[in-house]
Amino acid sequence: xxxxxxxxxxxxxxxxxxxxxxxxxxxxxxxxxxxxxxxxxxxxxxxxxxxxxxxxxxxxxxxxxxxxxxxxxxxxxxxxxxxxxxxxxxxxxxxxxxxxxxxxxxxxxxxxxxxxxxxxxxxxxxxxxxxxxxxxxxxxxxxxxxxxxxxxxxxxxxxxxxxxxxxxxxxxxxxxxxxxxxxxxxxxxxxxxxxxxxxxxxxxxxxxxxxxxxxxxxxxxxxxxxxxxxxxxxxxxxxxxxxxxxxxxxxxxxxxxxxxxxxxxxxxxxxxxxxxxxxxxxxxxxxxxxxxxxxxxxxxxxxxxxxxxxxxxxxxxxxxxxxxxxxxxxxxxxxxxxxxxxxxxxxxxxxxxxxxxxxxxxxxxxxxxxxxxxxxxxxxxxxxxxxxxxxxxxxxxxxx
Amino acid sequence: xxxxxxxxxxxxxxxxxxxxxxxxxxxxxxxxxxxxxxxxxxxxxxxxxxxxxxxxxxxxxxxxxxxxxxxxxxxxxxxxxxxxxxxxxxxxxxxxxxxxxxxxxxxxxxxxxxxxxxxxxxxxxxxxxxxxxxxxxxxxxxxxxxxxxxxxxxxxxxxxxxxxxxxxxxxxxxxxxxxxxxxxxxxxxxxxxxxxxxxxxxxxxxxxxxxxxxxxxxxxxxxxxxxxxxxxxxxxxxxxxxxxxxxxxxxxxxxxxxxxxxxxxxxxxxxxxxxxxxxxxxxxxxxxxxxxxxxxxxxxxxxxxxxxxxxxxxxxxxxxxxxxxxxxxxxxxxxxxxxxxxxxxxxxxxxxxxxxxxxxxxxxxxxxxxxxxxxxxxxxxxxxxxxxxxxxxxxxxxxx
Numbered sequence: 001x002x003x004x005x006x007x008x009x010x011x012x013x014x015x016x017x018x019x020x021x022x023x024x025x026x027x028x029x030x031x032x033x034x035x036x037x038x039x040x041x042x043x044x045x046x047x048x049x050x051x052x053x054x055x056x057x058x059x060x061x062x063x064x065x066x067x068x069x070x071x072x073x074x075x076x077x078x079x080x081x082x083x084x085x086x087x088x089x090x091x092x093x094x095x096x097x098x099x100x101x102x103x104x105x106x107x108x109x110x111x112x113x114x115x116x117x118x119x120x121x122x123x124x125x126x127x128x129x130x131x132x133x134x135x136x137x138x139x140x141x142x143x144x145x146x147x148x149x150x151x152x153x154x155x156x157x158x159x160x161x162x163x164x165x166x167x168x169x170x171x172x173x174x175x176x177x178x179x180x181x182x183x184x185x186x187x188x189x190x191x192x193x194x195x196x197x198x199x200x201x202x203x204x205x206x207x208x209x210x211x212x213x214x215x216x217x218x219x220x221x222x223x224x225x226x227x228x229x230x231x232x233x234x235x236x237x238x239x240x241x242x243x244x245x246x247x248x249x250x251x252x253x254x255x256x257x258x259x260x261x262x263x264x265x266x267x268x269x270x271x272x273x274x275x276x277x278x279x280x281x282x283x284x285x286x287x288x289x290x291x292x293x294x295x296x297x298x299x300x301x302x303x304x305x306x307x308x309x310x311x312x313x314x315x316x317x318x319x320x321x322x323x324x325x326x327x328x329x330x331x332x333x334x335x336x337x338x339x340x341x342x343x344x345x346x347x348x349x350x351x352x353x354x355x356x357x358x359x360x361x362x363x364x365x366x367x368x369x370x371x372x373x374x375x376x377x378x379x380x381x382x383x384x385x386x387x388x389x390x391x392x393x394x395x396x397x398x399x400x
Numbered sequence: 401x402x403x404x405x406x407x408x409x410x411x412x413x414x415x416x417x418x419x420x421x422x423x424x425x426x427x428x429x430x431x432x433x434x435x436x437x438x439x440x441x442x443x444x445x446x447x448x449x450x451x452x453x454x455x456x457x458x459x460x461x462x463x464x465x466x467x468x469x470x471x472x473x474x475x476x477x478x479x480x481x482x483x484x485x486x487x488x489x490x491x492x493x494x495x496x497x498x499x500x501x502x503x504x505x506x507x508x509x510x511x512x513x514x515x516x517x518x519x520x521x522x523x524x525x526x527x528x529x530x531x532x533x534x535x536x537x538x539x540x541x542x543x544x545x546x547x548x549x550x551x552x553x554x555x556x557x558x559x560x561x562x563x564x565x566x567x568x569x570x571x572x573x574x575x576x577x578x579x580x581x582x583x584x585x586x587x588x589x590x591x592x593x594x595x596x597x598x599x600x601x602x603x604x605x606x607x608x609x610x611x612x613x614x615x616x617x618x619x620x621x622x623x624x625x626x627x628x629x630x631x632x633x634x635x636x637x638x639x640x641x642x643x644x645x646x647x648x649x650x651x652x653x654x655x656x657x658x659x660x661x662x663x664x665x666x667x668x669x670x671x672x673x674x675x676x677x678x679x680x681x682x683x684x685x686x687x688x689x690x691x692x693x694x695x696x697x698x699x700x701x702x703x704x705x706x707x708x709x710x711x712x713x714x715x716x717x718x719x720x721x722x723x724x725x726x727x728x729x730x731x732x733x734x735x736x737x738x739x740x741x742x743x744x745x746x747x748x749x750x751x752x753x754x755x756x757x758x759x760x761x762x763x764x765x766x767x768x769x770x771x772x773x774x775x776x777x778x779x780x781x782x783x784x785x786x787x788x789x790x791x792x793x794x795x796x797x798x799x800x
Contacts, residue, residue, distance in 0.1 A: 001457045001477055357425055357741065359768055375748070375769070377778040379458060386459030390746040397744055398456055399463035399476065400486045 003386050003395060004234075007241045012327035012392035014242070014287045015278070018071065019314060020064075020253075021296030021337025023052075023349040023368060024307065032299070032307045032339060033350060033367040038315035041331070041352075044322065045366035048329075049358035049391075051376025052348035052368065053384060055335045061346045067334030068256050070381030073240075074233065081259070082171070082228020087157045089255025091149045095159065095230055100171045100198050102158040103151075103226045106130065106219035109210075112184050117177060118154040119219040130219055131156050137212050141204050158224065160201055166229045173199045173227040176206065188224060198227060235261025236287065240389060245281060247274045248291035257289060270294065271310075275317045282324050290321075296344075299337030307339055328391045329354040330384065331366070348378050355391035403786050403795060404634075407641045412727035412792035414642070414687045415678070418471065419714060420464075420653075421696030421737025423452075423749040423768060424707065432699070432707045432739060433750060433767040438715035441731070441752075444722070445766035448729075449758035449791075451776025452748035452768065453784060455735045461746045467734030468656050470781030473640075474633065481659070482571070482628020487557045489655025491549045495559065495630055500571045500598050502558045503551075503626045506530065506619035507577075509610075512584050517577060518554040519619040530619055531556050537612050541604050558624065560601055566629045573599045573627040576606065588624060598627065635661025636687065640789060645684070647677045648691035657689060670694065671710075675717045682724050690721075699737030700744075707739055728791045729754040730784065731766070748778050755791035 024032040055062040055070045056077065065086050066076030081089075084101035095101060106127065108116035122130075131150040138146050145161035172191035178184065188206070190199035202224055209222045236244040238261070246257035246264045254264040263285075267277045274290055282288065292314055298306035321329065329352075336347040350371040363370040372378075376387075389395045424432040455462040455470045456477070465486055466476030481489075484501035495501060506527065508516035522530075531550040538546050545561035572591035578584065588602035602624055609622045636644040638661070646657035646664045654664040663685075667677045674690055682688065692714055698706035721729065729752075736747040750771040763770040772778075776787075789795045 001460070003457075003459070006460070357738070357745070357747075359426060359431070359747075361426075361429075362769055362772060373772070375772060377772075383458035386457065387746070388459075390459035390461065395459060395461065395746070397461045397463050399466040399480065400483055 003389065004239055006395045006398060007389065008394055008396050009241050010392070010394060012286070012394065013282070014328045014330070014388055014392055015290065015321060015324065015326040016287060016330045016388070017290045017292065017321070018068070019292050019295045019311065019331065019333050021299045021335055021344065022311070022333035023336025023338070023345070023347050024299065025338035025340045025345075025347065027304050027340055031368055032304060032311060034365075034369070036308045036311040036315070038312055038366065040315045040318040042365040044318065044329070044331070044354060045352050045363050045370065047360040048352045048354040049360065049376050050363045050366070050371045050374025051351050052371050052378045053332060053351045053381045054348050054378065055381045059346045061344050062335045063344070064252055064334065065256060068253070071332060071334055071384050072236075072260055073382050073385030074260070075382050079231055079233055081231060081256070083226025084157070084228040085230060086252070087151070087226065088159055089259075090252040091151060091157050092251030092255070093147065093149055093157065093159055094258070095255070096161065097165045097230055098162045100160045100162070100166055100227060100229055102224050104156050104158050105177065105223040105225070106154045106156070107221045107223045108218050109185070109221035114178055114181055114183060114185055114221070114223070116218065117181055117223060121153045122219050124150070124152050126219065127151070127153060127156060130213065130216070134209055134212055138205065138208050141201050141208070144201055146205065154219070158205065160198065168229050168231060169194045171195060171198055171227045171229045173202060175223075175225040176202075177223040177225050185221070185223060188227075202227070230259065233259055237261055240287070240385065241394070242287040243285050244287035244289065245285045246289045246291065247277045248289070248293075249274065250291070250293050253291045253293070262289060271314055271317050275320050278321065279324065295333070296337045299339050300342060302339050302342040304339040327355060328388055330388055332384070351376060351384065353387060353391060357391055403789065404639055406796045406798055407789065408794055408796050409641050410792070410794060412686070412794065413682070414728045414730070414788055414792055415690065415721060415724070415726040416687060416730045416788070417690045417692065417721070418468070419692050419695045419711065419731065419733050421699045421735055421744065422711070422733035423736025423738070423745070423747050424699065425738035425740040425745075425747065427704050427740055431768050432704060432711060434765075434769070436708045436711040436715070438712055438766065440715045440718040442765040444718065444729070444731070444754055445752050445763050445770065447758075447760040448752045448754040449760065449776050450763045450766070450771045450774025451751050452771050452778045453732060453751045453781045454748050454778060455781045459746045461744050462735045463744070464652055464734065465656060467744075468653070471732060471734055471784050472636075472660055473782050473785030474660070475782055479631055479633055481631060481656070483626025484557070484628040485630060486652070487551070487626065488559055489659075490652040491551055491557050492651030492654070493547065493549055493557060493559055494658070495655070496561065497565045497630055498562045500560045500562070500566055500627060500629055502624050504556050504558050505577065505623040505625070506554045506556070507621045507623045508618050509585070509621035514578055514581055514583060514585055514621070514623070516618065517581055517623060521553045522619050524550070524552050526619065527551070527553060527556060530613065530616070534609055534612055538605065538608050541601050541608070544601050546605065554619070558605065560598065568629050568631065569594045571595060571598055571627045571629045573602060575625040576602075577623040577625050585621070585623060588627075602627070630659065633659055637661055640687070640785065641794070642687040643685050644687035644689065645681060646689045646691065647674045648689070648693075649674065650691070650693050653691045653693070662689060671714055671717050675720050678721065679724065695733070696737045699739050700742060702739050702742040704739040727755060728788055730788055732784070751776060751784065753787060753791060757791055
């Protein structure tokens with residue numbers, strides 16, 4: 001349900017921690033959370049409302065975008081972030097409302113046929129060199145600024161910055177990637193009248209890039225995918241009347257939270273630096289989001305021990321967070337990333353909400369199996385924010 | 401889902417008890433239900449299907465209307481009771497389908513400006529005197545009967561009884577309360593053509609009342625709010641094929657259950673008198689609703705001990721209810737009212753369903769934390785009635 005009409009302001013503070021991909025699966029009988037020595041987290045869980053959340057839907061493995069949207073109370077099935085936008089955010093490009101973003105590949109073309117969609121996975125250094133060359137030679141097309149940023153290997157990002165506001169209807173353009181080798185590239189096709197300007201610029205960009213890259217052996221062509229504009233999303237301020245900020249080291253998460261209207265604070269380093277920033281800005285915001293990335297990274301690498309260590313490291317900083325005495329503390333993940341799977345997964349994610357208004361006393365530790373005994377049950381991710389607002393007495397009664 | 405098409409009749413009996421606001425939060429480690437000595441309730445819970453229900457949605461604190469609608473299987477987001485209607489029900493006015501109900505304030509006006517929206521919270525006795533004076537002098541306006549009833553302090557209720565059936569579309573009129581002092585009152589504004597008759601009568605009522613009250617020092621004006629007609633709601637008989645009655649001491653709950661087509665039986669006193677009534681009418685109904693108010697009242701007062709005592713008092717009458725041998729007994733609340741919060745809250749509410757067709761044996765007591773172990777899990781309130789009908793074998797198989 002839309003709770004916006006029930007929201008009221010007060011002076012409470014919320015600290016909302018995402019341990020990215022924290023949920024896991026057992027290896028030798030124990031999950032990462034079960035194997036970690038984390039006395040502070042477990043003690044907090046014992047006096048908190050615990051449970052697990054389902055990021056999108058049963059069995060659905062979320063990407064980072066949907067994972068975060070869900071826990072912040074934005075239905076990931078309703079609010080989708082375009083691929084191009086997500087790529088741009090991940091590379092740290094600060095998108096504006098005038099932008100169309102695309103994820104692109106360097107590719108190999110021969111006699112009009114794509115023979116390698118990834119240009120033999122050229123080294124990232126080569127990508128950087130080529131993207132700089134394209135940047136220098138294509139600064140604008142028909143009055144539209146062209147912004148390019150290299151990614152890893154063959155991937156790069158293209159942003160078309162228009163002199164006017166762009167919406168999702170202006171970026172309905174089909175991918176040029178033929179998806180299979182030994183096929184010609186597709187034309188970028190505008191799916192409606194409003195997108196024709198974008199498709200025309202895309203065509204011109206492809207032509208210019210081909211000319212500039214023509215002497216390259218492998219990366220002599222570009223494929224464009226995921227045409228997208230910033231989605232129209234009510235901000236945290238509009239939706240929850242919360243002055244919110246985001247403490248995240250990685251560009252992707254800064255970008256996602258900026259989409260939601262959070263102030264994204266500049267922080268480099270890891271947990272230590274993030275907690276320092278939290279302490280520094282604590283008084284200035286109602287809602288402070290702290291994103292801890294490495295739990296997910298170790299999970300993705302299949303590094304069971306690394307993920308445990310990162311959980312333990314967070315645990316050692318938890319007392320500093322608690323000592324700020326926020327009215328409500330939330331600790332959860334945006335999804336599970338079991339080391340066993342070396343990937344994001346669909347498994348429900350442990351969740352803890354601490355406030356003066358919880359039962360508590362139902363779980364012994366912050367783990368997948370213990371959280372099953374918690375008072376929250378297994379809930380959709382989108383139910384977290386209504387409960388967080390309730391626990392800070394920021395929701396008025398519904399009906400008389 | 402709408403289960404109406406699956407409903408079948410039989411001779412089973414259902415006793416459905418609401419301990420208003422029964423759910424609580426721990427004070428010194430125990431909730432009201434945990435601290436209460438209630439051997440009968442706990443024994444019943446041990447052989448019942450237990451769980452907790454969420455009245456409206458995660459984090460949402462329901463008023464009495466939505467709280468009861470939910471447990472009776474009417475989605476509170478779909479069926480809303482207007483403020484005026486609820487006020488009238490709370491004051492014991494038996495609304496008809498020809499009525500528009502309003503909640504009103506006595507106010508203080510000076511040179512066309514509202515200087516006190518509550519007329520200095522005049523004593524209730526003064527309110528009674530003034531409302532009687534208005535009643536005597538304004539019996540009808542343009543053929544529409546005017547019914548007035550005093551509430552507490554500055555509040556009173558106005559019902560316009562038309563000679564024709566009125567629906568919600570006829571009562572789309574804006575409040576005249578300017579919400580802030582030092583502003584002139586607003587005009588009652590019809591939001592559609594069908595509501596103009598109501599807004600015209602409202603204007604005339606305000607004018608007449610102003611004339612009658614003009615020599616009052618404080619209560620020299622009236623503000624009108626919450627224009628509303630009875631919502632169109634399928635009755636218990638239509639929805640569930642149940643002949644239902646309601647045993648409630650407080651007018652509000654009689655009114656709500658009358659909206660649902662239950663026969664509201666006259667009873668004064670408290671639990672003892674309600675149980676006597678239950679025994680008296682037991683043979684005459686399929687579904688008997690017993691509403692126990694005081695658990696909520698003590699919760700609202702922050703009276704932890706009082707709420708415990710009321711739970712214990714109910715416990716002492718439980719054997720009399722059980723001895724009637726109903727096919728299904730339901731015991732729950734319409735919402736939680738933790739003494740800690742001195743208010744309704746969003747917390748899931750303990751729920752017990754006893755029938756010959758339950759697992760049982762999963763909980764040790766009827767408490768918030770024990771019910772978490774129950775076979776029902778944490779469910780939406782609207783799931784209760786389908787399960788009650790199922791447990792009395794009143795639902796046919798769905799599909800072949």
